[in-house]
Amino acid sequence: MIVIAEKINATRSAVREIIEQRDEGRLEDLAQRQVAAGAAYIDVNVGTGNGTRQDEIESMQWAVSRLLDATDKPLCIDSADAAVLEAGLAAMGGRPAMINSTKADVKYLSTVMPLAQRYEAPVVALAMDGQGIPGTVEGRLNACRAIAGACRDYQVPLASVFFDPLVLPVATDAGQGKVTLNTLAAIKAEFPEARTVMGLSNISFGLPGRPMLNAAFLQMAIYAGLDAAIMDPLNADMMQAARTGDALMGKDRHFRKYSRALRRQ
Amino acid sequence: MNEQEIIEKIAFNVIQGRVTEEDEGYDEGLEGQPAVAELVQMVIEQRIDAKKVVVNALTGSMETVGDKFDKGEYLIPDMLASAECVGAAMDLLGPHLADAGVQSKGKFVLATVAGDLHDIGKNIVGIMLKGAGFDVLDLGNDVSSERIVAQVKDTGARYLGLSALLTTTMREMGAIIKTLDEEGMRSQVQVLIGGAPTSQSFADEIGADAYCRDAFHAIDILKQMAG
Numbered sequence: 001m002i003v004i005a006e007k008i009n010a011t012r013s014a015v016r017e018i019i020e021q022r023d024e025g026r027l028e029d030l031a032q033r034q035v036a037a038g039a040a041y042i043d044v045n046v047g048t049g050n051g052t053r054q055d056e057i058e059s060m061q062w063a064v065s066r067l068l069d070a071t072d073k074p075l076c077i078d079s080a081d082a083a084v085l086e087a088g089l090a091a092m093g094g095r096p097a098m099i100n101s102t103k104a105d106v107k108y109l110s111t112v113m114p115l116a117q118r119y120e121a122p123v124v125a126l127a128m129d130g131q132g133i134p135g136t137v138e139g140r141l142n143a144c145r146a147i148a149g150a151c152r153d154y155q156v157p158l159a160s161v162f163f164d165p166l167v168l169p170v171a172t173d174a175g176q177g178k179v180t181l182n183t184l185a186a187i188k189a190e191f192p193e194a195r196t197v198m199g200l201s202n203i204s205f206g207l208p209g210r211p212m213l214n215a216a217f218l219q220m221a222i223y224a225g226l227d228a229a230i231m232d233p234l235n236a237d238m239m240q241a242a243r244t245g246d247a248l249m250g251k252d253r254h255f256r257k258y259s260r261a262l263r264r265q
Numbered sequence: 266m267n268e269q270e271i272i273e274k275i276a277f278n279v280i281q282g283r284v285t286e287e288d289e290g291y292d293e294g295l296e297g298q299p300a301v302a303e304l305v306q307m308v309i310e311q312r313i314d315a316k317k318v319v320v321n322a323l324t325g326s327m328e329t330v331g332d333k334f335d336k337g338e339y340l341i342p343d344m345l346a347s348a349e350c351v352g353a354a355m356d357l358l359g360p361h362l363a364d365a366g367v368q369s370k371g372k373f374v375l376a377t378v379a380g381d382l383h384d385i386g387k388n389i390v391g392i393m394l395k396g397a398g399f400d401v402l403d404l405g406n407d408v409s410s411e412r413i414v415a416q417v418k419d420t421g422a423r424y425l426g427l428s429a430l431l432t433t434t435m436r437e438m439g440a441i442i443k444t445l446d447e448e449g450m451r452s453q454v455q456v457l458i459g460g461a462p463t464s465q466s467f468a469d470e471i472g473a474d475a476y477c478r479d480a481f482h483a484i485d486i487l488k489q490m491a492g
């Protein structure tokens with residue numbers, strides 16, 4: 001499992017504080033703890049919601065520059081605004097980064113895909129379009145097809161794409177778990193070179209016993225073809241759920257990662 | 266790297282269970298460092314004596330692996346990873362253990378007995394005997410008594426080597442000797458046995474011709490048998 005560590009996200013109040021106060025000590029600490037716990041990428045989302053585009057650009061530049069000193073791991077530059085993405089990528093100074101994200105909407109594709117091409121960066125691509133999140137597998141797959149078309153136009157190899165089948169809460173529609181899982185499998189069948197990613201915790205929104213729901217869903221998704229997850233690596237149970245799923249799918253030769261993690265406890 | 270260092274590194278990597286450079290080991294963070302395949306390649310390039318590698322790097326480290334498994338430190342997949350290392354090393358070393366141009370010293374049928382999957386020791390014995398000039402027919406592991414006896418009959422082999430690593434499967438060896446007896450073939454073939462749970466007294470008990478501690482012991486005994 002490729003773990004994209006989600007904690008540096010300014011929608012969390014603690015992180016908003018870090019960003020607003022330019023508290024580099026706490027920012028670096030948060031990155032390093034996530035790396036030590038097994039993160040492959042550190043997601044960076046500095047959109048505090050109360051500021052201008054220029055504020056977000058400056059925050060992104062500051063955060064990226066601090067994180068480059070704090071860790072060797074690649075960053076995952078996360079914003080809904082292509083100008084912020086570009087500022088973050090430029091601040092990487094040639095070090096590898098991931099882009100989070102685009103969707104099947106010309107406005108996004110035409111601004112984000114050129115960045116993916118220019119920076120040779122892997123890109124998270126959401127299985128949705130300008131209208132929103134399709135309720136069916138076929139609808140989400142159509143969004144992926146549009147994105148794959150844009151990849152051809154902008155010369156971004158499909159191997160750089162992480163399709164996100166998207167996760168909606170099962171509390172409001174119990175069928176949504178299967179829609180996501182079947183979309184994953186369909187993406188894998190139609191675009192075998194591409195990889196898949198998702199954020200998990202949405203699945204259990206509004207229900208009790210969320211940790212168990214999240215872990216079970218993660219493992220089902222691994223079976224359906226999930227390669228990467230945007231998750232909290234500091235959550236030891238979820239990390240072991242991921243290792244367990246990978247191991248059962250034969251993706252962890254000789255159970256190295258699985259048993260090493262148990263040994264550390 | 267000098268000879269001593271290479272041999273120590275091979276032993277270390279067998280214990281870590283790393284066949285090639287990109288493999289993970291039992292311990293974290295070894296990816297990218299040369300592993301058994303790359304190190305054995307150095308052995309071949311530097312013309313280091315392949316027998317030394319078998320004795321000093323492979324056999325001893327599998328004992329360490331066995332000890333770690335005993336203590337509960339290693340799990341079955343860890344044992345398997347180390348086993349793969351020895352297999353890979355022997356595949357590469359095999360041709361260099363052979364004495365070129367030696368005339369065959371006789372047919373030797375070799376097998377791990379029914380119910381037993383342990384074949385590392387048997388494979389080492391097979392390669393060493395080939396190297397010593399025997400015409401080895403290796404039947405593999407988990408081989409039924411019927412098949413072993415039939416092969417001895419068909420090939421007219423003078424020697425039969427049996428391997429067992431489990432206390433539950435070593436009894437098979439006695440059964441095979443009994444069948445050879447019943448089929449009137451016992452005097453045609455010398456039976457050599459080996460494997461950790463076996464011993465001289467066990468060989469005596471089941472009527473085997475020889476117990477062999479290891480492959481070199483087997484070669485000595487075969488020399489004596491040939492007279």
Ligand code: B12
Pocket residue numbers: 323324327328330331332334335341342344345348380381382383384385386387389390425426427428429430431432433457458459460461462477478479480483
């Ligand atoms: C590697 C290994 C495995 C590997 C085998 C992989 C493979 N391809 O061979 C795997 C993981 C598959 C395995 C499985 C099991 N194993 Co295991 N395994 C071992 C281990 C660690 C090493 C064996 C080995 O390769 N040694 C290195 C070689 C070079 O030495 P060797 O085999 O003794 O051979 C030398 C000599 O004996 C002699 N020799 C051997 N045969 C012959 C034959 C002839 C003709 C001659 C002349 C000489 C000769 O020459 C060889 C070269 O020097 C041993 C521990 C140990 N200390 O032996 C346990 C061990 C043998 N396994 C054991 C057990 C319990 C098992 C399992 C039942 C585990 C399980 N719960 O599933 C299974 C059984 C599977 C089966 N049906 O066979 C026990 C047996 C206990 C007992 N009382 O019977 C041991 C002793 C470990 C332990 N201490 O508990 N195992």
